[in-house]
Amino acid sequence: MDQIAAVGAAVRLSDATLAEFHREGFMFFPNVFAADEVELLRREAHAIFELDRQEVWRESTGVARTAFAAQTYNEAYRRLGAHPRLIAPVEQLLGGRLYMHQFKINAKAAFDGEVWQWHQDYGTWQRDDAMPEPLAMNIAIFLDDVTAVNGPLFLIPGSHAAGVQAAGHDLATTSYPLWTLGRETVRTLAEAGGIVAPLGKAGSMLMFHSNLVHASPPNISPFGRTIVYLSLCRTDNHIRKFARKAWIAHRDFTPIEALADDCLRELAQTTAPPPA
Amino acid sequence: MDQIAAVGAAVRLSDATLAEFHREGFMFFPNVFAADEVELLRREAHAIFELDRQEVWRESTGVARTAFAAQTYNEAYRRLGAHPRLIAPVEQLLGGRLYMHQFKINAKAAFDGEVWQWHQDYGTWQRDDAMPEPLAMNIAIFLDDVTAVNGPLFLIPGSHAAGVQAAGHDLATTSYPLWTLGRETVRTLAEAGGIVAPLGKAGSMLMFHSNLVHASPPNISPFGRTIVYLSLCRTDNHIRKFARKAWIAHRDFTPIEALADDCLRELAQTTAPPPA
Numbered sequence: 448m449d450q451i452a453a454v455g456a457a458v459r460l461s462d463a464t465l466a467e468f469h470r471e472g473f474m475f476f477p478n479v480f481a482a483d484e485v486e487l488l489r490r491e492a493h494a495i496f497e498l499d500r501q502e503v504w505r506e507s508t509g510v511a512r513t514a515f516a517a518q519t520y521n522e523a524y525r526r527l528g529a530h531p532r533l534i535a536p537v538e539q540l541l542g543g544r545l546y547m548h549q550f551k552i553n554a555k556a557a558f559d560g561e562v563w564q565w566h567q568d569y570g571t572w573q574r575d576d577a578m579p580e581p582l583a584m585n586i587a588i589f590l591d592d593v594t595a596v597n598g599p600l601f602l603i604p605g606s607h608a609a610g611v612q613a614a615g616h617d618l619a620t621t622s623y624p625l626w627t628l629g630r631e632t633v634r635t636l637a638e639a640g641g642i643v644a645p646l647g648k649a650g651s652m653l654m655f656h657s658n659l660v661h662a663s664p665p666n667i668s669p670f671g672r673t674i675v676y677l678s679l680c681r682t683d684n685h686i687r688k689f690a691r692k693a694w695i696a697h698r699d700f701t702p703i704e705a706l707a708d709d710c711l712r713e714l715a716q717t718t719a720p721p722p723a
Numbered sequence: 724m725d726q727i728a729a730v731g732a733a734v735r736l737s738d739a740t741l742a743e744f745h746r747e748g749f750m751f752f753p754n755v756f757a758a759d760e761v762e763l764l765r766r767e768a769h770a771i772f773e774l775d776r777q778e779v780w781r782e783s784t785g786v787a788r789t790a791f792a793a794q795t796y797n798e799a800y801r802r803l804g805a806h807p808r809l810i811a812p813v814e815q816l817l818g819g820r821l822y823m824h825q826f827k828i829n830a831k832a833a834f835d836g837e838v839w840q841w842h843q844d845y846g847t848w849q850r851d852d853a854m855p856e857p858l859a860m861n862i863a864i865f866l867d868d869v870t871a872v873n874g875p876l877f878l879i880p881g882s883h884a885a886g887v888q889a890a891g892h893d894l895a896t897t898s899y900p901l902w903t904l905g906r907e908t909v910r911t912l913a914e915a916g917g918i919v920a921p922l923g924k925a926g927s928m929l930m931f932h933s934n935l936v937h938a939s940p941p942n943i944s945p946f947g948r949t950i951v952y953l954s955l956c957r958t959d960n961h962i963r964k965f966a967r968k969a970w971i972a973h974r975d976f977t978p979i980e981a982l983a984d985d986c987l988r989e990l991a992q993t994t995a996p997p998p999a
Binding site: 557558562564565594595596598599601630633634637638642643644646662664665667668669670 | 833834838840841870871872874875877906909910913914918919920922938940941943944945946
């Protein structure tokens, strides 16, 4: 994982890392983005959460839960969505050019951030968007330190290997409709693979298979936990059904051209707030 | 912590451990109870959860949340409540003889275990029971492995030092009425002391000050997380108000005589289920 861990270095996943991904269904890379890059993204995320836009969904209490499609209306997130530290390893792993299927900034606000029940992302993409195959990768970029206390992501290692599981459409638990798995399915998978909670500093990056079963508990702590989730899909695997809003399930299948490695840092330096 | 960590050894807290307790408000001891002792307690806990008694409280879904006063109707828990690995260090720390103020087995069931909001136990004991001083100790004994994913206890180190905080009586969030702290109070204390989640194997023991601010999130995992909570109070500090049920806030102030160190092991050996 050293290739990505060294900020700014060329990205090429080793055979050992690839083998681990195929077995476990996820890869965790600490320190992918440096403090100035994270600070830029965090500042812009909080500005986006204040916007009165249809793309910004809220918890029942009114605080932001998810902001969709920020790469289409924010320069920092436009650059993040074409960042070579994401694009290069996912092109390598999926074996082709990529487009952005979904782009979310999940706030999981202090005290108010609600549960995400156990689910597979590809389950939703298959059912709702007619994506042909699970040839898409989830990427989670931590904008805050993720600890045991602020609602970390829970993953069931190896659960991607069993394919799409039966699911029910949960419209009740939280404000976002989701295809969620039954308890017996979750229990069986977790007894086989266990459950892990990848914890790490802001700037860390988690990549996980679109069939990996995951969830996250409420955040009852006073510490925020903002994570950017990008879903990169192989262009020839683009969705066939356009039932959901285009800002939720994107329809621009043009291959992403990766930007330069300093694309975020350059913006951070030109837009940093003046010293207090 | 080696004194308690060595199962069965005589218990005497070192000056360094005492200093750490006074500063942080808690002490964590792994491996206090051995596998056979834990297995006995776990088996008896699950039998108790099946009982149709007023002492067994349930979540809104019907699964057990808390069983009170098991030391008064179960032999294994009677012995646990007088176990020298608990009684000796708490007598040393509080400087006097002890009685049992409260005794709970908290189930935090797989999938269904609900949140415990941020609170101080002594806040409730002072308001509801007129306990004169915070001269009582909370002891948590893990009957399951406690991990980041099954609803671990969250503690704010050092938060005991500020004394009793203002609190509101929460009758809505869960099935158990609790004096809970406001968000600004929790935020201020957590920014000063951080938040820790003591994780450990079944058989571990956590002791924490009765003014330490703590909470625990829901358990969304398929793994149970049963913890026994005992609250030992100095006999001369006994409660003055008898507003709550006697099986919630006990009224037997007779000093506890510690049993022999093998009291649980002996019972485990005589009551083990026959080989399958």
